[in-house]
Structures are given as structure tokens and as C-alpha cells.
Amino acid sequence: MAGFVVHEVAADVVVRVTRAMPGLPAAVDREVERLWQAASRRVAGGGAGRMFNGRVFSANVITPRLITGHLTEYRRVVAQMEQPGLFAGLGVRSFAVCGVLRCAGGVVVGRRHRAAIYQPGMWQLAPAGSVDAVL
Numbered sequence: 001m002a003g004f005v006v007h008e009v010a011a012d013v014v015v016r017v018t019r020a021m022p023g024l025p026a027a028v029d030r031e032v033e034r035l036w037q038a039a040s041r042r043v044a045g046g047g048a049g050r051m052f053n054g055r056v057f058s059a060n061v062i063t064p065r066l067i068t069g070h071l072t073e074y075r076r077v078v079a080q081m082e083q084p085g086l087f088a089g090l091g092v093r094s095f096a097v098c099g100v101l102r103c104a105g106g107v108v109v110g111r112r113h114r115a116a117i118y119q120p121g122m123w124q125l126a127p128a129g130s131v132d133a134v135l
Helices: 026-045 074-082 084-090
Strands: 014-017 055-062 066-073 096-098 109-111 123-125 128-130
Touching (some): 026 074, 026 084, 066 074, 074 084
Parallel strands (some): 014 066
Antiparallel strands (some): 055 066, 096 128
């Protein structure tokens, strides 16, 4: 798990949205959009489909029984992955979940598309993903 921070949480952990998505200075927002557009072109050109700028959860505080945070745009997540130095201005702390799908013949894993924006070509457990907003 090199490069990842793993937090152990209780089975009854509560996740709460406790603040609105922070605004961005115009220059940072332009850079986020530039990186988003470049990544979108790269992913589409590689055959991995189209990216969608949905809302995802960004954790602010993580304790074993309570996780608080805010909803942010996926384009901010992508921009921060593309340019980690943007963390100071964006502060996105992605909150992802995964499970293990066990079948009679073993465990299900999947390989990410080679043009995926995040961990291209890597193997992962299924199901996996981010926590989207409930509308």
C-alpha cells in the first residue's frame, strides 16, 4: 500500500458532509480546467471513454467512528492527481471504498483500462470506486 494512507474504521462508521465545496481563486480554477481538458482528451483518445465531472466526497477528518468532509468536483481530483503541487490550493483527500466479491471459483478482480486517468493498467478488486453524491 505504498503511497496510500489507510485508516481502520469501525463497522458502524458514520460519514457526514459538513461543509460546502470551497471556492477557488480564478487562476487555480483555470489551471484545474486546463488539466481536466487535457486529461479528458488523453482518456478519450486512448479508448477509455469519456470522463464525467461528477461530485465526489473529499474527507476532512477521519476517525474510527466518524468521517466528515465535503463534496467536490471530480475535475479537482483529476487536477490534483495530474499536478500534486495543487494540493495546497485544492486540499482534496479522496475517499474511496472497495470490497471483495467472492465467488465459488475465487475472488473477482479487474484490470483498469490502459488509458484510465487513475492507476492505468493496474489490477483492482471489484467492486471499487468513489463515493458519489446522493441526489
